[in-house]
Amino acid sequence: MDTVLRLMLLRHAKSDWGDPSLDDFDRPLNPRGLKAADMMAGYLSETCPPPDLILCSTALRTRETLAELLPFLTVDTDIQLRGELYEDSELDYLSLLQNLDTSAETVLVIGHNPAIEETAALFYGSGLVEGYDDMAEKYPTGALAIFTFPHRSWSDLGEGSGTLERFVKPRDLEDDPEL
Template identity: 35%
Template sequence: MKSLTILRHAKSGWDAPVERDFDRPINPRGRRGAELIGQYLKKQALPVDRIVASPAVRVTETLDIFQPAADLDALEPHWDRRIYLASAATLIEVLRDTGRDAEHLLIAGHNPGLEDLALMLVPESANDPLRAEIEAKLPTSALVRMEIDIDDWHRLDIGMARIVAFVRPRDLDPALAPSMD
């Protein structure tokens, strides 16, 4: 049995003066969300033994905050440019390639790919309320934890996973809920 944790990057600063989307940083609200989600992972004692991540600035900054909060700062992420704005199919290939011997793999990246990945891995017929919440929206800094009954990441395929946790920053701090203005 393997576990996959999906982490969407923290809220980014759209007002930051950058030339490329790749270079957009996270904002103060995003920093708080990344820290809370990291603390949640640590408190729930959800193990992670390998991290694969997009090298985009908003992902690297998210992990700079998330990893110490989750007590994962000893893990060096494997930076994979393919994750940046990737489709779910590409993300499955990345997981197959980089999982190697990891039991508990974490992927950090972007939407819509990560949301599509979660929905692709969990069967629609599962009638799972967490799947329905993810289908509604996988917000920034959200974390999805799945269990997958495989012994090798090369065997990862659609419809194989079961969601065991889905948490958003607003679930941990209502002040981080989207504003209604």
């Protein structure tokens, strides 16, 4: 059977704009963002296979989002802080993903908009139509899209090659008694 690759695209949780002297790179999560990141971490641990590889932007708000996930990781996971996820946040992450030199089958990317949203839109080829419509309308902070690809290698990823399995926003989990 062919390998199925799984890609999880997580936009960082809500950041704090309260200190105008901070550079964009140095903005932390606000209290609502910390709560959302914790809820998404719980959701991931309860419903998804653990990632083999996490690629996280070096910006403070993405690293704080990652920190909320760490207690939920149940396996050894390769975690890479990648500056290009912040620097290329106005683009998409296709090239970065196609150039991954890894045998990881499940990759979690914690990044920024518009690149997270653009990447998700670019990969969508089939799957959850309601999720795609929801995602296309708005990809809010803390939201997660999960794609699968019937490929053996990350270099095979391309436009329209993914199947959207789920699109989940923090507010979707607020009323979920399981989390």
